[in-house]
Amino acid sequence: MRVALIGLPNCGKTALFNRLTGSRQKVANYPGVTVERKEGAFADTKGARYQLLDLPGLYSFKPTTLDEAITRDVALGRLAGEARPELLVLVADATHLSLSLRLALEARRLGLPMILAINRSDIAKRRGFQIDLSALSRELGIPVVETVATRPGGADALVRVLEQRGWSDAVSLAWQEPTADDVIAAHREVARLLQAAHHQEPKRSSTVAVADRVLLHPFFGMLSLAAILFLVFQAVFSWASGPMDMIDAGVARVGEVLATHLPEGALRSLLIDGVIAGLGSVVIFLPQILILFAFILVLEDSGYLPRAAYLLDRLMGSVGLSGRAFIPLLSSFACAIPGIMATRTIPSIRDRIATIMVAPLMTCSARLPVYALLIAAFIPDRDVGIFNLQGLVLFALYFAGILSALLVAYVVKRWQGVSDQHLLMLELPDYQWPNPLNLLVGLYDRARIFLQRVGGIILAMVVLLWFLSTYPAPPAGATAPAIEYSFAGYIGKALAVVLEPIGFNWQIAIALVPGLAAREIAVGALGTVYALSGSEEAITGALASTIAAEWSLATALALLAWYVFAPQCLATLAVVKRETGGWRHPLIMATYLFALAYVAAFLTYRLTLMLMGA
Amino acid sequence: MNENLSPSLRPLSALPLGERSVVEAITESAVLSRRLLEIGCIEGAAVEVVAVMWPGHDPLAVRIGGSTFALRRQEADLVMVR
DSSP states (O other): OEEEEEEOTTSSHHHHHHHHHTTOEEEEEOTTSOSEEEEEEEEOTTOOEEEEEEOOOOSOSSOSSHHHHHHHHHHTTOSTTSOOOSEEEEEEEGGGHHHHHHHHHHHHTTOSOEEEEEEOHHHHHHTTOBOOHHHHHHHHTSOEEEOOTTSTTTTHHHHHHHHTTOOOOOOOOOOOOOOHHHHHHHHHHHHHHHHHTTOBOOOOOHHHHHHHHHHTSTTHHHHHHHHHHHHHHHHHHHTTHHHHHHHHHHHHHHHHHHHHHSOSSHHHHIIIIIIIHHHHHHHTTHHHHHHHHHHHHHHHHHTOHHHHHHHHHHHHHHTTOOGGGHHHHHHHHHOHHHHHHHGGGOOOHHHHHHHHHHGGGSOOTTTHHHHHHHHHHHSOOOEETTEEHHHHHHHHHHHHHHHHHHHHHHHHHHHHOSOOOOOOOEEOOOOOOOOHHHHHHHHHHHHHHHHHHIIIIIHHHHHHHHHHHHOSOOOTTOOSOGGGGSHHHHHHHHHHHHHGGGTOOHHHHHHHTGGGTOTTHHHHHHHHHHHHTTOHHHHTTOHHHHHHHHSOHHHHHHHHHHHHHOOOOHHHHHHHHHHHTSSHHHHHHHHHHHHHHHHHHHHHHHHHHHHHHO | OOTTOOTTOEEGGGSOTTOEEEEEEEOOOTTHHHHHHHTTOOTTOEEEEEEEOTTTTOSEEEEETTEEEEEOHHHHTTEEEO
């Protein structure tokens, strides 16, 4: 049976989805659009199976964002290629029930059977919430249950209703978009329903009120936001080092075992110089990526993110972006692709385009391996006051990306001319403790996606690169390392002509090409290139010490500056094309990013040389 | 909806921090007023400004009914309160 969860944003819908389906989830996109489609499966105690769809949150069935339009179209069975759900579960938030109930009244006209799940009832009850479930159910004419998605077994009441087929068929009505008068009438009806069900509204949490007095304060709020972001970057470096050392040692061990057991030849070189050196240098960054994601998930789950959007709305407004752009842009720190998809919650098309155009300037996690490698190789690991110097440099790189995003957004908005009516109207949900299940499911997803990339595209590119770097074999009597005579050697040296003014050598030039497919491949590619150049350390995984010995500081800094802009990510450009419906924006994006990267690397290289010479 | 506003009405954006009031009317506006209705900003709804950003008193965090919303000043200007 196909069941869909609908509800307001932040009603705990996704937590309920995770509670019901656990890790049996499939994340994809709706056909033809890039709104994330989350589907999972579960069975009741009698063994009946359910396909559960987590629809994007919405305030109304008269959509103002693309996310909301998707939910409406799926619920009406109007989205081509998506089967209409047979049953809706409307997830309501007990801590502010009336908005959810208004949505339920609108949803009733969709002509689908529905169950109302009043979620977060535990928190609400602690604050004096009361409701007569059977009275509400009678008044609404649909089953009403309480759920606590954050607690094991918290969805049992819902599953019981499913098991007993405890809903009645919906009255089939012709769908009509609700008018403003309908909305007002629905609010009045909700007030009546709540009174009939002896609803006792929960008191406002005093903890939330006190926390907001600080966290939404113009000065202390901003200070807290800066502190939180800073903590994230420090943690990415200091907490990850233990697990990274372990992965490093593991990779080195595998390399050694293979080296002692495999006979000399092409297979040995492919496995050790290609696969182990290439993949090993990427896999090592898994702990850092997971720590970054853990922070983003915790901030999201705790209800803090919209508050950050509130704090930054003015600042972002000054360059023409909406505070709503903050959440897509923060997601872009993980990866620009989900970030660009998340811009679908921005109602104004101009704001959306501007946000999409700057999303790749947010330092995505695929750049983290490159930053981390270069920082570890060139920036001394020492404390400056209470801060770690490496963490400071990382913070500066992220900051450079943000600053340039603001500048680019300003230019884009100036260029677009007139601005639309702005809409912030962002809900600030009550704070809550992050739910460990959500966190685990989210991290598991991230780890899986990362390792799939490692095993898929990155492996393929690394093998291809090994091939290009190994053949043709050097002529007899050659003195330089074999790679210099290979295809890759020639390609790299040809590219190096263009890249030489910004301080890149031919090894970097080779690594930048497969980096087009995924930025972090550049690291794997450097691993392979240096391994084939005969560097013992690169083979054992210690790429950092190899490049520390081979490159000048100016080259390393120039490469860091290049990666702040790093135009090379084909997947991002493809999503931009799909989202903006043409080649225009992706082409502009690729051009401006490439130009900025080149200029930034050039200036960094030359300035460093000048300062070092002085 | 907003004809004959009595002079004692003021926009929500002018409500002092922490003072509670009640929505009297919403000024019509193409996109904004509809969304305001949907988030519960209807006549008779209890409102309170819980935070205000500097500079320019924009945006504001407003308690509407049982929920809190961040509103731009432009949006809060449309809500007339007692």
